[in-house]
Amino acid sequence: MDRSHVEAVLDGLDPVLRRKVVAVCGDCSHHEEVPQGWQLLPYQGWRSAKEQERLFREGRTKLRRSKHNLTPARACDVVWWHPVKGWSWDGSLPWHLVGSSAKAHGLTWGGNWKKLVDEPHLELRGWGEGKNDGTGK
C-alpha cells in the first residue's frame, strides 16, 4: 500500500464522508485493542456501475446500485493494513471498533446489516445532499 492509494480513495469521496472516514480510521488505528502494527485505512471509495455489476454477479454484494457508485461517492470501505502482512479482512481483527466509531460519527456501518454483513463498509445516511446534511441526525 502506498499513500497515493489512500489519497486517491479519499479524493473520490463526498467531502463530509471524507472527513468522517479519516476520523474513523484515526479512532480505530489508535485504539488499544488493535494488535501491534495494524491500522485501519480507506480501501475503496468510488467505483463504477460496471464494477458494481461485476461484484453483484459474483455474489459479493446484494446491491446492484450502491452509494459507492455516486459521484462523489457516499460510501467507503475501510480495511485493516499491516506493513508486513498487507490488507486484511480477517475476522480476528477488532471490526467492532469500526462499528462503534462509525456510530459516534453518524455513519451507517455495513457490519450492522442483516442480509450481507459488510464490516468494511461505511456510508452517509440518505442518497443526496438534499436529504442529509452529513450530521447523521
Ligand SMILES: [Zn+2]
Ligand atoms: Zn462498501
